[in-house]
Amino acid sequence: MYYSAGNYEAFARPRKPAGVDDKSAYLVGGGLASLAAAAFLIRDGQMKGERITILEASKIGGGALDGAGDAQTGWLIRGGREMENHFECLWDLYRSIPSLEIEGASVLDEFYWLNKDDPNFSLQRATIEQGKDAETGMNFTLSGKARKEIIELVLALPEQLYEKRINEVFGKDFFASNFWLYWRTMFAFEEWHGALEMKLYVQRFIHHINGLPDFSALKFTKYNQYESLVLPLITWLQKQGVKVQFDTQVMNVVFDIAPAEKVARRIDWIHEGRVGGVDITENELVFVTNGSLVENSEWGDHHTPAKFDPIVHDGGSWHLWRNIAAQDPSFGRPDKFCTRAEESQWASASITTLDQRIPAYIEKIAKRPTRSGKVVTGGIVSVRDSSWLISWTVNRQPHFKKQPEDQTVVWFYALFTDRPGDYVKKAMRDCTGEEITKEWLYHLGVPPQEIEELAANGAITRPCMMPFITAFFLTRNGTDRPLVVPEGVKNFAFIGQFAESTRDCIFTTEYSVRTGMEAVYQLLKIERGVPEVFGSIYDVRELIKSTAFLRDHEKISVPFFVRKYVDKTIIGRMLEEYGVI
Secondary structure, three states: OOEEOOHHHHOOOOOOOOOHHHOEEEEEOOEHHHHHHHHHHHHOOOOOHHHEEEEOOOOOOEOOOOOEEEOOOEEEOOOOOOEOOOOHHHHHHHOOOEOOOOOOOEHHHHHHHHHHHOOOOOOOOEEEOOOEEOOOOOOOOOOHHHHHHHHHHHHOOHHHHOOOEHHHOOOHHHHOOHHHHHHHHHHOOOOOOEHHHHHHHHHHOHHHHHHOOOOOOOEOOOOOHHHHHHHHHHHHHHHOOOEEEOOEEEEEEEEEEOOOOEEEEEEEEEEOOEEEEEEOOOOEEEEEEOOOOOOOOEEOEOOEOOOOOOOOOOOOHHHHHHHHHOOOHHHOOOHHHHOOHHHHOEEEEEEEEOOOHHHHHHHHHHOOOOOOOOOOOOOOEEEOOOOOOEEEEOOOOOOOOOOOOOOEEEEEEEOOOOOEOOOOOOEHHHOOHHHHHHHHHHHHOOOHHHHHHHHHHOEEEEEEEEOOOOHHHOOOOOOOOOEOOOOOEOOEEEEOOOOEOOOOOOOOHHHHHHHHHHHHHHHOOOOOOEEOOOOHHHOHHHHHHHHHHHOOOOOOOOOHHHHHHHOOOHHHHHHHHOOOO
16 A cells, blocks of 8 residues: 555546455444445445445434434434545545435535535634624734744654653643634543644644644535445445445454464454354454544433443444454553543434524524524534533534424533533533523523423433543554554454554544545555545645644734845745745
8 A cells, every 4th residue: 555646646547456356344333434435445446245235233323423313303413424525535534425315416516515505603602691693703812932832842753742742742821722623622622632643633634733623624515424325335335246244243263373474364243142153264354443432421411411431342442443453562551541531531412493483583693693504603612611611513504304493403512520500500411401401592692581491301411421522532652543454463453543643633524534545455456546645734725725724814024134035035025925924
């Protein structure tokens, strides 16, 4: 496998890999990484679909890309995915997956046209004092010291940031800035998370610094992520003959480990309650999604809090990774990520409104109608003075194909689940859906005399507690996550958010698809290049532009002795064009 850029490789069709007709594949986990890997096995590896089996523990595919529920009990979404134009592997995949909405179009076509006609941006990024505009504007409010710290972070070698927390490389000026408010709420970073992940994010999305305050950098699907992304992909895979074996807990992948090579030899599973498995030869490829951000997710309801369950249970993906990792050091260290749940947890809630008085308050903040079929909030609205540090969003409505006209679906989350609320004097993790609704309505600006009745009868709210949701943000070193294909491995790959790729950052749909693509291309020796991570961090134009925005467009005076290097040069022209000088 190698990385490539440009149209030459992007438009090329690889030839059929040698011996692929004799090979088959097992993919452990039914999330996006596995589904993508299966698609690349068929499209680029030219493996027959009937030779591919996906093993999934639940009764539905999609992993973290969910969307379920109904009008009576409430619609369910644990989270949402923010996408952008330079998710190179994601769009490489979805250009080949037929749309379920538009005949003759791909999912990429559908997505592209939607976001051309209805571009995303927010009209009010944050609120304060019960629904008032926090007036963050487009400013980052970074001091000179904080800007210097960001530059030092970007310039640091990765190994200099191993095991370091964000609050070890940034000071109080940075944490008081609008930049940190935007950043932490958009990506769910905490001060104790890894500085290495922060670096990877800054350099990965440096080209979108100017779109951070108003979310103009982002693009969203028409419906929830299951119906818009997972369903078209799994439908196509099944039409190709791919078998999805649900209700299958994979307990272990057993290896032959020798000094020169490592070969997967058996998959042990429990399928529909019965112990079983399959022996593996070198012609059978195994792809494992190691670790899970949504494992142990617990749903509550309008009258019941969601339980917090930080225990690693037998039969889950963390348990599986532990069993695999015990066989060889190159298979990573799962306990680095699954034993610090208090540092990786947060809670979300799906709110289905029933009373039309509530959308009126949403529209006052969003400054758009909720039921136009177009962008509503344009991304999350963060409540700056919330003790829970809550954010909420209303995506295009309907958010579900079967959603009634008189319902609005809201996604809500809080980074501080252990602190008392401002209206409800309880920690979010201890709250029922009704109590969470009260806290949200309070920060929307609903008059106190209306909150109790509206929360009781005007919405159905389903809280969800996720103990490992940001486990991949925890401090780590360079070997805690295994390589996609560890050295010496012949027929096995790790895929998903806890596999190690190059330069890219986790908690994105792109990362799942990238690791699936890298795994397939390496194990089958596909002759086409994997698209490299977009190189904006190496583009002087993007660096100059980001400098202007990080300074809130405060221009730099050019000293006399420097002017000869600026006057009548292309560098000087760019510095002027982007408003740096």
